[in-house]
Amino acid sequence: MNSPFVKNGIFEKRVILGLFSILIVIEFSVRIFEDRLSGNLDHIFSIPQIVSQIDQFQKNSSIVFLGNSLTNNAIDSAIVESTLYKNLNSPVHALKVTPDGTAISDWYCIYNNRFNELKQAPTYMVIGFAWGILSDQYPNNPSRLGGFFCDVDDIDDLSVTGLTNHQQLLRFIAGATSHVYVNRERIRNRILDMLIPNYKMITQKLNQTEESRENTRDARESKYTYLLLERMITSMQSKGTQLILIAMPVIEPYEVDEVLVRLTNKMQIPILDLRDTRYITDDMFKDSIHLNEKGRLKFSQQMAYLIKQYFRKPSDSFNTSQY
Amino acid sequence: MLFNSFIFWLFFIVVIALYRLLPHKGQNRLLLMASYIFYGYWDYRYLSLIFASTVIDYFVATGIYQTDIQKRKKRLLMVSICANLGMLGFFKYYNFFSSEMADLLLSVGMPVSMPVLNIVLPVGISFYTFQTMSYTIDVYRGRTTPTHQFLDFALYVSFFPQLVAGPIERSYKLLPQILEHRPKLKENFVEGLYHVMIGMFKKVVIADNMAPIVNNVFSRPVSDLTGPEILIGIYAFAFQIYGDFSGYSSIAQGIAKWMGFNLSWNFKMPYFAVSPSDFWQRWHISLSSWLRDYLYITLGGNRGGNLLTLRNLMLTMLLGGLWHGANWTFIVWGFYHGLLLIVYRVFEFKQGDLPRALMHHRIGKVFRMILFFHLICISWLLFRADSMSQAWEMFVVVLTDYQLNEFVYYSAGMLMFFVGPLIALEYWIEKSGDLLKIVNSHWIVRTGLYLYFAIMLWVFPPITNQVFIYFQF
Numbered sequence: 065m066n067s068p069f070v071k072n073g074i075f076e077k078r079v080i081l082g083l084f085s086i087l088i089v090i091e092f093s094v095r096i097f098e099d100r101l102s103g104n105l106d107h108i109f110s111i112p113q114i115v116s117q118i119d120q121f122q123k124n125s126s127i128v129f130l131g132n133s134l135t136n137n138a139i140d141s142a143i144v145e146s147t148l149y150k151n152l153n154s155p156v157h158a159l160k161v162t163p164d165g166t167a168i169s170d171w172y173c174i175y176n177n178r179f180n181e182l183k184q185a186p187t188y189m190v191i192g193f194a195w196g197i198l199s200d201q202y203p204n205n206p207s208r209l210g211g212f213f214c215d216v217d218d219i220d221d222l223s224v225t226g227l228t229n230h231q232q233l234l235r236f237i238a239g240a241t242s243h244v245y246v247n248r249e250r251i252r253n254r255i256l257d258m259l260i261p262n263y264k265m266i267t268q269k270l271n272q273t274e275e276s277r278e279n280t281r282d283a284r285e286s287k288y289t290y291l292l293l294e295r296m297i298t299s300m301q302s303k304g305t306q307l308i309l310i311a312m313p314v315i316e317p318y319e320v321d322e323v324l325v326r327l328t329n330k331m332q333i334p335i336l337d338l339r340d341t342r343y344i345t346d347d348m349f350k351d352s353i354h355l356n357e358k359g360r361l362k363f364s365q366q367m368a369y370l371i372k373q374y375f376r377k378p379s380d381s382f383n384t385s386q387y
Numbered sequence: 388m389l390f391n392s393f394i395f396w397l398f399f400i401v402v403i404a405l406y407r408l409l410p411h412k413g414q415n416r417l418l419l420m421a422s423y424i425f426y427g428y429w430d431y432r433y434l435s436l437i438f439a440s441t442v443i444d445y446f447v448a449t450g451i452y453q454t455d456i457q458k459r460k461k462r463l464l465m466v467s468i469c470a471n472l473g474m475l476g477f478f479k480y481y482n483f484f485s486s487e488m489a490d491l492l493l494s495v496g497m498p499v500s501m502p503v504l505n506i507v508l509p510v511g512i513s514f515y516t517f518q519t520m521s522y523t524i525d526v527y528r529g530r531t532t533p534t535h536q537f538l539d540f541a542l543y544v545s546f547f548p549q550l551v552a553g554p555i556e557r558s559y560k561l562l563p564q565i566l567e568h569r570p571k572l573k574e575n576f577v578e579g580l581y582h583v584m585i586g587m588f589k590k591v592v593i594a595d596n597m598a599p600i601v602n603n604v605f606s607r608p609v610s611d612l613t614g615p616e617i618l619i620g621i622y623a624f625a626f627q628i629y630g631d632f633s634g635y636s637s638i639a640q641g642i643a644k645w646m647g648f649n650l651s652w653n654f655k656m657p658y659f660a661v662s663p664s665d666f667w668q669r670w671h672i673s674l675s676s677w678l679r680d681y682l683y684i685t686l687g688g689n690r691g692g693n694l695l696t697l698r699n700l701m702l703t704m705l706l707g708g709l710w711h712g713a714n715w716t717f718i719v720w721g722f723y724h725g726l727l728l729i730v731y732r733v734f735e736f737k738q739g740d741l742p743r744a745l746m747h748h749r750i751g752k753v754f755r756m757i758l759f760f761h762l763i764c765i766s767w768l769l770f771r772a773d774s775m776s777q778a779w780e781m782f783v784v785v786l787t788d789y790q791l792n793e794f795v796y797y798s799a800g801m802l803m804f805f806v807g808p809l810i811a812l813e814y815w816i817e818k819s820g821d822l823l824k825i826v827n828s829h830w831i832v833r834t835g836l837y838l839y840f841a842i843m844l845w846v847f848p849p850i851t852n853q854v855f856i857y858f859q860f
Contacts, residue, residue: 076576076577076580076830076833078830078834079580079830079833079834079837082830082831082834082838083834083837083838083841086834086838087838087841087842087845090842230393230394230397231392231393231394234393234394234397235393238393242845244845244846245845248845248846248847248848251846252846252847256801256804259800259804260797260800260801260804261793261796261797261800262793262794262796262797263797263800265793266793266794266797270599270600270603273603273606
């Protein structure tokens with residue numbers, strides 16, 4: 065059965081050249097068409113454009129919502145703008161930078177690489193969070209960081225999140241090098257969704273089971289630190305940007321970490337606790353964590369109402385001592 | 388260091404770059420150092436076990452060779468066997484047997500508190516102890532001449548490509564390759580590349596994508612599962628364990644080939660087997676041949692008549708089951724395989740009575756293949772289940788519940804998408820009768836196939852990384 069020797073004595077130059085040529089063609093094709101792969105990618109590629117609008121706004125009139133799909137589904141920029149205008153009698157421009165599935169590492173890089181070079185810093189930065197998403201221990205996606213949000217200079221700062229672990233670092237580099245690699249989950253999901261019955265539904269279920277198992281283990285094993293957030297706050301404060309954190313509503317209750325509360329108290333950063341607001345009911349969610357249209361409307365109004373108080377009296381609008 | 392991790396490939400690039408610059412002796416020293424780093428990266432403390440095994444077997448083998456007194460030879464051999472099996476028994480089986488003993492004593496009204504040790508199973512201990520034991524046994528049997536080069540023997544015990552999950556290499560095959568100059572052949576690269584590519588594909592694409600389906604089925608209460616869900620979970624596990632283990636063996640074979648070593652084929656399309664003996668000539672070949680040569684034959688093999696042969700088969704398979712782990716499910720798994728071997732052996736004696744078509748016609752062969760695959764799947768249920776009660780409950784549900792649901796369609800789709808092309812490829816190789824069919828094909832065929840592997844590896848890795856299953860053995 066086993067052939068005792070290999071007939072092809074030649075070096076595999078042709079095979080390897082052929083293989084790499086086709087892979088390079090695929091890589092470039094993905095780079096050309098990747099913004100069409102999903103709305104989220106389109107959003108990621110438009111971040112520089114969104115952020116650059118801040119320079120065109122009047123001074124002290126911008127509010128940027130930085131977050132992920134939790135924030136994206138909960139915030140309606142137009143409602144926020146109109147509610148604030150009604151109360152402040154001056155225009156406020158609301159922008160959203162909310163790529164899906166992102167967390168503190170991604171936001172740190174987005175802030176460092178997109179906002180830092182603006183002529184005028186945003187007046188307010190609002191970050192929506194839940195669970196341990198602001199902690200250094202929250203799992204990151206190294207290939208996405210490398211491919212979309214971070215530069216090589218950020219690696220050192222991100223070491224607190226474990227990015228300098230060789231496996232993660234090499235994924236970061238792979239992501240920075242290959243957009244096929246960064247987009248692998250997206251491409252995979254697109255193809256399998258077409259071919260496999262019930263792919264989306266069952267995969268989400270399997271992922272949730274896996275994630276809850278991971279989260280339970282992480283929660284048991286981790287003590288959270290917030291070094292990245294602290295660096296971000298320091299950088300924002302040096303540029304005159306006020307950060308506001310919002311504990312976002314989700315169906316399953318969660319705790320806000322005391323270490324985070326102590327840090328925000330120390331750095332005079334308000335945490336707006338909207339986890340369990342009476343305005344948001346279970347029928348306003350489209351799944352266990354994301355608000356639907358109705359929820360978005362309610363949440364945006366309520367949140368803008370609270371933000372507006374902060375606009376008037378920066379020193380005493382939010383009481384974080386409740387934590 | 389896992390073969391499917393970036394760090395391993397960085398490590399390997401450094402090793403192979405230095406390897407090519409060095410003369411033969413330097414290459415061996417480098418490989419020994421690299422092997423210890425490779426193992427120590429997981430837990431350097433357990434390097435002492437490999438080292439102890441190496442020292443004992445080096446001196447025992449030399450002692451056996453130098454003495455003409457049979458009794459002394461035997462005593463020395465016992466030192467090697469006791470030392471290796473002692474280490475294996477302590478780290479792998481102590482807790483199992485102590486708790487079983489406590490349960491047994493309790494059942495006869497003698498409650499005892501046996502100490503439970505919090506010990507981690509050293510990775511690969513079952514593999515390297517078997518490999519080094521085969522050396523002393525072969526020296527005892529006069530099949531191998533012991534080497535006087537201690538460091539080269541140390542490399543034989545710890546050669547990193549096959550250290551933690553095999554193939555379990557015999558000294559008469561691997562040791563000469565270490566001791567003699569290894570020619571640099573371009574063919575080695577061609578064949579090595581094939582082994583590495585298909586190995587990575589089997590591990591990352593096949594095994595790791597089956598893992599979430601398997602974990603889902605085996606982690607839910609049996610009462611929540613339907614028969615087809617369990618069945619599809621077992622099919623998925625059949626390909627998970629095959630992809631995982633044969634993938635590892637292939638990568639080991641490939642990287643060894645790049646350094647000029649020929650490792651054994653550990654798998655030869657096992658799911659095309661039509662009988663248990665055929666299966667064991669295709670599945671984990673290095674272990675099954677080890678058990679055959681050092682256990683089955685030592686027990687008497689088939690020399691003592693039919694009944695003794697059947698007893699020897701059963702004992703060999705029971706110990707083969709126990710080798711996999713300290714759990715009743717593994718022991719019953721071994722018993723089941725022993726039973727299959729016995730039933731098929733009895734059946735084969737009466738083969739002449741069967742319709743000829745069933746035995747030799749293509750359709751008959753396909754029927755036997757499918758039948759045997761399902762018999763193997765029953766053994767995988769025993770292998771994967773956490774307990775005998777879970778295995779039994781699942782088996783009953785498979786036979787009594789036929790409710791199809793969304794999970795079944797999803798899993799069947801995933802199996803077809805990931806495993807279907809592998810089966811087609813293996814069928815082509817099987818039909819050709821040449822295990823290196825791909826390597827001997829036109830370069831365009833290889834480019835196309837490697838492109839498929841590369842895209843699947845780059846785009847379809849699992850959501851979460853899985854460790855190699857056989858590391859736990």
